Amino acid sequence: MRGAAPGFAGGSGRPLPPAASGPAYITGIASDSTTGGYFHDQYGQPRFLMMDNPWAIIFNAGEWNGGDWRADMSAYLTSKQAQGYTGAYCSAIGNLDNDGSYNNGNTWDNVPPFTGGGHPDAGLNNAYWQRVDYFISTAAACGITVLLNIAYTADGSSGNGNFASGAALDPATTTAAMYADYGTAVAQRYASAKNLIWMFGNDYYATVETQFGEIWSAVTATGDTHAMSVHVYPESDDRYDFENTSYGSSGSGFAAANAQWMWVYTYNVTYFGIEQSYGEHAAKGVPMLFAMWGDGFFFDVGGLNITNDQMIRQMAWWTLASGGRGMTGTSNDVWPWSSVSLSDSQTQNWYANVAGKVRAAYEALPGWHRLVPDTSSALVTAGRGTRSPGIASGSLYDGGTDNYVAASRTPDTGGGSQLAVIYGAKAWNITIDQTKMASSYTPTWIDPATGAAYAGTKGSTYNSGAADGSKPVSNSQGDPDWVLALKA
Numbered sequence: 001m002r003g004a005a006p007g008f009a010g011g012s013g014r015p016l017p018p019a020a021s022g023p024a025y026i027t028g029i030a031s032d033s034t035t036g037g038y039f040h041d042q043y044g045q046p047r048f049l050m051m052d053n054p055w056a057i058i059f060n061a062g063e064w065n066g067g068d069w070r071a072d073m074s075a076y077l078t079s080k081q082a083q084g085y086t087g088a089y090c091s092a093i094g095n096l097d098n099d100g101s102y103n104n105g106n107t108w109d110n111v112p113p114f115t116g117g118g119h120p121d122a123g124l125n126n127a128y129w130q131r132v133d134y135f136i137s138t139a140a141a142c143g144i145t146v147l148l149n150i151a152y153t154a155d156g157s158s159g160n161g162n163f164a165s166g167a168a169l170d171p172a173t174t175t176a177a178m179y180a181d182y183g184t185a186v187a188q189r190y191a192s193a194k195n196l197i198w199m200f201g202n203d204y205y206a207t208v209e210t211q212f213g214e215i216w217s218a219v220t221a222t223g224d225t226h227a228m229s230v231h232v233y234p235e236s237d238d239r240y241d242f243e244n245t246s247y248g249s250s251g252s253g254f255a256a257a258n259a260q261w262m263w264v265y266t267y268n269v270t271y272f273g274i275e276q277s278y279g280e281h282a283a284k285g286v287p288m289l290f291a292m293w294g295d296g297f298f299f300d301v302g303g304l305n306i307t308n309d310q311m312i313r314q315m316a317w318w319t320l321a322s323g324g325r326g327m328t329g330t331s332n333d334v335w336p337w338s339s340v341s342l343s344d345s346q347t348q349n350w351y352a353n354v355a356g357k358v359r360a361a362y363e364a365l366p367g368w369h370r371l372v373p374d375t376s377s378a379l380v381t382a383g384r385g386t387r388s389p390g391i392a393s394g395s396l397y398d399g400g401t402d403n404y405v406a407a408s409r410t411p412d413t414g415g416g417s418q419l420a421v422i423y424g425a426k427a428w429n430i431t432i433d434q435t436k437m438a439s440s441y442t443p444t445w446i447d448p449a450t451g452a453a454y455a456g457t458k459g460s461t462y463n464s465g466a467a468d469g470s471k472p473v474s475n476s477q478g479d480p481d482w483v484l485a486l487k488a
Contacts, residue, residue, distance in 0.1 A: 023143030025195040026086060029227050029260055029290075034411050036278065036290030037261070038325050038369035042194060046369035049292060049326025050359040051087035051147065052080060052345065053335050058131055059094035060101070060337035063108040072342060073135050079346045081142035084356020087326070088139060089147040089199065092132060092186070095164045097154035098202075099336035105168030107131070113168050120174065120182035124189060133189075140195040149199040149231065150186055151215055153208065161205035161233070161251075169211070176214050183218025191224065198228040205233050206252040213254055229263045230255035231294060235273070235393045237262040239286065242276040244390040247284060261325070263294035268391045270296065270315045271406040274322035275373045292326030293319040297397075299331040299350050306400040309449075310479055312350050313358070314402075314425050317448050317483060320362050321406040321423035323371035329355045354449055361451030365485055367419040371408040379420055379437070380407045383430035405430055409486075412436065420486040423448070427465035427480040434460055438488035445471040446483035452476070456484065 024041040026049060031037040041047045054076065061076075062069030080088060093113050094100025101108045104117070107128065115122040136146050154164040163169045169182070190196055198219065200212050216228070230238050233251055238259035241248040250256045262280075264273035270293045277291035299312050306314075312329060319327045331351070333344040345351055362368055377384060385403035402425055409420035416438040422430065434441075443456035445468065454471040456462065464482035467473055475481060 023081070023141065025140055025143045026145035026197070027194045028225070032290075032370070033288055035323075035370045035372050036281075036288045036325075038290060046363075047086055048359050048363050048368070049087045049145070050085050050355055051089050051294075051326060051328050051330070052085050052351075053089045053298075053328055053330035054337055054341065054345070055089075055091050055335040056094060056099040056337035057088075057090050057341075058092060058135060059105075059107040060099065061131065063101075063337075064339040064342075067109065069131055070134055073131075074138055076342055076345060077135075077138050077142045077144060079351075080144055083351055084359050085144060085329075086359070087145045087147055087197075089149070089328070090135070091149045091152040091202075093150075093152065093168045095152070095154060095167045097164055098152055099338070103164055103166045120169070120178040120185070123181075124185045129189065136190065136193050136196060140193070145195040145197060147197045147199050148190075149202065150182075151200040151208075151212055153201050153204050160203055161201070161207040163208055163211070171208060171211055174211070176210075179211050179214035180218040183215040184222060187219040187222040187224040190226075191222065196226050198226050199231055200228070201231040201252070201255070203233050204231060204252060204255070206254070209252065209254045216254075216258060227260050229259045229261055229294075231263055232265055233393065234265050234267055234296070235391065237264050237273065237277045237280075237291065239280055240276070240284070241393075242266075242273060242390060243392050245276075247276070247280065259289075261289050262291040264291050264324075265295040266293070267296045267396045269318055269388045269397050269402050269404070270324070270327075271318040271322040271373075271404065272388045272390060274319055274324045275375050278323060278373050279375060290323075290325045292324050294326075294328055296328070298335070299329070299348060300333050300344075304399045309349050309354070309477070310481070311399050313354060313448055314399075314481055316355075316358055317423040317481065318406050318425075320358070321408055321421045321483070322373045323408040325369065357451035358448070361446050361453070361483075362421075364453075365419055365421065365487065367410045368421070370410045371419065371421060372411065374407040374409055374420070379409050379417070379432055380405055380422060381431050381433050383428055385424070385426070385428065400425075402426075403428070409436065415439070416441070416488070417486075418488040422484040422486070423482070424464060425481045427474075427482070429461060429463045431461050432486075437486050441486045441488045443469075444485045444487060445469070446485055447472075447475045448481050448483050449475055449477045449479075453485075
């Protein structure tokens with residue numbers, strides 16, 4: 001290996017504490033019983049998780065550039081920094097399902113994750129985990145937090161939610177003590193990596209609850225305090241499924257007991273899942289946790305009624321206007337980390353021109369991290385359109401058909417809300433109850449594609465398709481979707 005990863009100690013591969021200053025990155029979550037909380041950075045400031053999903057970069061990087069995995073990772077992460085991303089979600093160990101070259105977890109050039117190609121009790125193979133080290137430390141220097149899935153479950157021929165047969169963590173050959181050894185080893189290795197969040201699962205249907213528990217118990221027994229969540233199955237979050245407006249049974253007791261925020265996995269309009277997650281507190285009497293859109297539509301798919309750009313932009317703003325604290329904004333060309341992944345992650349329009357501007361516009365709204373959905377239509381009293389009834393798992397939102405106006409506002413602690421965010425995918429007229437906002441509020445139209453802000457005219461009605469103040473008649477792409485922020 002050529003030198004040590006920046007921020008890591010020579011041959012041990014153990015991370016060194018990060019500098020006291022430098023680019024901000026997400027370090028954890030802040031709880032709030034009223035709004036569910038939010039992600040925060042090392043300076044204590046709220047930070048939106050704009051997340052890309054290069055699933056296979058750990059074990060495929062270098063395959064397409066002559067073996068220089070460091071250059072691959074660095075080029076990817078520096079481009080994410082420039083684009084305004086704050087998170088990268090990847091799998092610690094590969095298999096055929098997440099586009100690894102081998103089912104046993106080895107890298108493309110056949111470096112195994114465990115010493116001697118054995119089981120977790122043989123110890124972490126430093127040659128392998130130096131790649132993880134480098135990715136995490138380089139991400140920190142770029143202001144990016146790594147969501148590291150240390151227990152990826154396949155959803156293909158091996159069965160939904162299981163560790164793949166023949167994989168590095170296959171339960172047929174991995175004992176409880178081995179899972180515990182693995183959890184202990186990764187927790188100790190990354191104890192001081194501050195820009196790290198643990199993830200479990202992927203299309204996960206509670207098949208290996210015991211094994212998840214063995215890994216997680218070992219991680220927490222080391223004193224580890226990194227945040228964590230669980231990547232469950234489509235049309236659900238970590239506590240309940242939401243294929244319709246009632247709350248079904250959770251597919252994972254492990255997720256319900258341990259996830260620290262709600263990972264919404266949906267191929268539906270994203271507002272539906274985000275609203276459902278925030279509604280669990282009142283409907284089911286469970287603690288309020290914040291929600292993010294974690295999985296679903298990926299950029300660059302075929303068969304849509306609208307363009308990929310319009311589809312992912314709508315999914316993004318439905319998430320934001322419902323109070324989502326984060327979202328995935330990734331591409332089918334990027335997650336496998338194939339020969340085109342680096343180039344496409346740098347040049348596809350969503351990455352290059354939209355994602356960072358959307359995040360910047362949202363984070364510029366004071367109090368964005370305290371928004372909760374206006375599901376009772378207390379603020380938007382007329383013109384909300386028709387709310388999605390939900391879709392069955394395995395279905396897909398029929399792009400371009402939804403006319404619902406998603407809305408959220410900060411809690412009224414006396415004198416009205418300080419912020420509201422409203423979004424619709426169709427040109428629309430809405431009526432609001434101005435008494436729900438602080439009397440000093442001002443309306444601002446935001447171009448959903450560029451984040452550019454334009455002053456609106458204060459009143460009880462707003463017409464997205466008409467000139468208003470300095471607002472253009474339509475957004476910069478000529479599409480009908482629109483964003484309205486009400487700010488005190």
